[in-house]
Amino acid sequence: MKGEASRDGQNVLLIHDLLRHSILRGSLAPGQVTSQLELARDLGVGRTPLREALRLLQREGLVVQEPNRRVRIAELSISDAEQIYTMRIALEAAAIRMTVPTLTPEDLAELEGLYAQMEHYMRTQDFERMDVPHRAFHLGLVRAAGPRWLEEIGQLFDHAERYRVAFFRARPERGYLRQAEHRAMLDAAVGRDVERTIACMAQHYAHTALVVFSQLQPGYTSTRLNAILEVVAPGVLAKLSF
Template sequence: MTNRLAPIKLDSYQPLREVVCESLREAIRNGVLKPGERIMEIQLAEELGVSRTPVREAIRKLELEGYVVMMPRRGTYVASMSIRDINEIFEIRTALESLSNGLAADHITDDELEHLQRLLVIIGGYIKEGNIEKIVETDIEFHDLMYHAARNERLVGIISNLRDQLTRFRTLSMSYPGRLEETLDEHRLIVEAIANGDRKAASKAAERHMENSEKTLLKAMEALEREKKSKAKKAKK
């Protein structure tokens, strides 16, 4: 059997079940464990070098987060993401991002605002370099900072969970032609509204950003599907 997952390092301060959960979560996000693929506890435990118990506990948590589905008498599978799922997630997330940004306009500190502005410059530099990995990493930091500026921890947890469910598509969406520059402009409008303490404008800017993000993701998915069908046709010839 070829291992796809790296063995767990047992020197972490976190509980083993949390380390295993994060490892499996990343494997799903990065497409190592693919949508629709069956999850086998024994195989995962062997690959990670742990017992089945922390794997079982991690799978239960991932089910609550929407990463896997447990089907009676059929087993556990990596959750597939339908267009309807994406629509529903964005519908909820748009409302929550609007609320979060509005609250951030009321509560953000000068240091946090300066940090947001600095991150915009950093992201702009990575866009020029074409460094997608760093863009994604810094974009996550940017949004996390805005969420925490809202000063509502429950809201942060809910939004983060919804965002995590779409993380596997982040690179696909950002790689769509022109989207990186559009995203940066949308982020600038958000930061400008928050800096002005304009709650209404910050909420509206968040809504536009989410709407455009959803449209771009769906376009990117359609393009990817066309590419797959084209390659399949060529392979048959």
């Protein structure tokens, strides 16, 4: 983890972003303990802006800071993963109800463009570059719900990515086999079919969640996942049988 932060001006946000990506991508491993001094040296900055960046990460739940103790990177747990995925589904379901009926033709065109980008990177097996249009696609669908909704959904997206990256690392392509589900979501949105969009979204996340949960807790049953789904998005299961 070597790098240099720029010398001019506002480093805090830059430091925050660098560390955040390192944690989300796993190069700062869950549970790892490190010192402010070491992080500061690696990034080529002083401890003052570093500490501010760490506070931001602490608030987000990506690092744990106990008084006078060193920094610990937040660990992964099945309970946390369940909460992340349930919150995502609950929030995005409501967001989709708000946004899909009011998406403009330009919005839909933008989503089509992002889908095309994903499709392209899929074909060229350039999975690394899919992250950007993938995130933009999911957030683009709910952007119109407002900045608060967007920020919270975006954060949950990133945290879910942390789990996904951690467990799909070995076979990166598997994490993106769900491209057909993106297509289905987009088709439903274009057709202004709100409930169908929600069902596709829930199914999309549930598929990934099941893999993540199974890795975290061998023997995790899809029965439990279905029960959870019925709670955070009632009626979705019934609509999925098509």
